[in-house]
Amino acid sequence: MDYKELATNILKNVGGKENVNDVIHCVTRLRFHLKDESKANDTAIKNMDGVMDVIHAGGQYQVVIGPQVDDVYDALVKVGCFQKKEEVSLDQGQNDEKKYGEKDQKQEGLFSRFLGLISSIFQPVLGILMASGMFKALVSLFTVAGIMSKTSGTYVILYALGDALFYFFPVALGWSAAKRFGMKELYGITLGGILVYPTLVSAVTSKTLYTFFAGSAFSLPVRLTFLGIPVVTQTY
Numbered sequence: 001m002d003y004k005e006l007a008t009n010i011l012k013n014v015g016g017k018e019n020v021n022d023v024i025h026c027v028t029r030l031r032f033h034l035k036d037e038s039k040a041n042d043t044a045i046k047n048m049d050g051v052m053d054v055i056h057a058g059g060q061y062q063v064v065i066g067p068q069v070d071d072v073y074d075a076l077v078k079v080g081c082f083q084k085k086e087e088v089s090l091d092q093g094q095n096d097e098k099k100y101g102e103k104d105q106k107q108e109g110l111f112s113r114f115l116g117l118i119s120s121i122f123q124p125v126l127g128i129l130m131a132s133g134m135f136k137a138l139v140s141l142f143t144v145a146g147i148m149s150k151t152s153g154t155y156v157i158l159y160a161l162g163d164a165l166f167y168f169f170p171v172a173l174g175w176s177a178a179k180r181f182g183m184k185e186l187y188g189i190t191l192g193g194i195l196v197y198p199t200l201v202s203a204v205t206s207k208t209l210y211t212f213f214a215g216s217a218f219s220l221p222v223r224l225t226f227l228g229i230p231v232v233t234q235t236y
Helices: 002-013 042-046 069-082 090-099 104-105 110-144 153-167 167-179 184-195 197-201
Strands: 020-025 029-034 053-059 060-064 210-212 219-226 229-232
Touching: 002 042, 020 069, 029 069, 042 053, 053 110, 090 197, 110 153, 153 167, 167 184, 184 229, 210 229
Parallel strands: none
Antiparallel strands: 020 029, 029 060, 053 060, 210 219, 219 229
């Protein structure tokens, strides 16, 4: 990816340097404070190779880049001759959104707000999620290549390193969601832990009591109930 070219095109389509009051970045997004957001070309920016989405939130014009945001930001600073600032945390970004206008957040589209909510919950775990995926890929590669056996201690440890986050993913998301909604993180961790509790996990493969919408693409098997209320279990 040509970061300089991408940065140049983004700057051009947000209305040029003269339309930018300030620009910072968080874990995955470029966060512009524009003088006039109507001058920005959302469609053109969304269609750029390397851009995932455009979000209007809290007085900010946010361009979702992904893990490469650091490189794009550095190129943008050079192209636009902006003052370089340090990466802001998720909490700082949210506080900044409030600072630049809660009114704009209320006017924001429901779908965009939903996407922003989901991305803000996943952002804190993206780094370790990618690392876990790399461990799983390496373990599979070494096993297929015959470098190590599935019965070896090395395999067991590396597999655990790669698979632990995926197994306890509800716990990680519970922590992140609790932080996002301003709850005590322990509450979210506890709720996530309940979802991976062995007894509940085993219920996924237990005998089906009955099925909602049986025979359709939306069939939902019920394997346990709570006070007579059917509980639909899912796996991931």
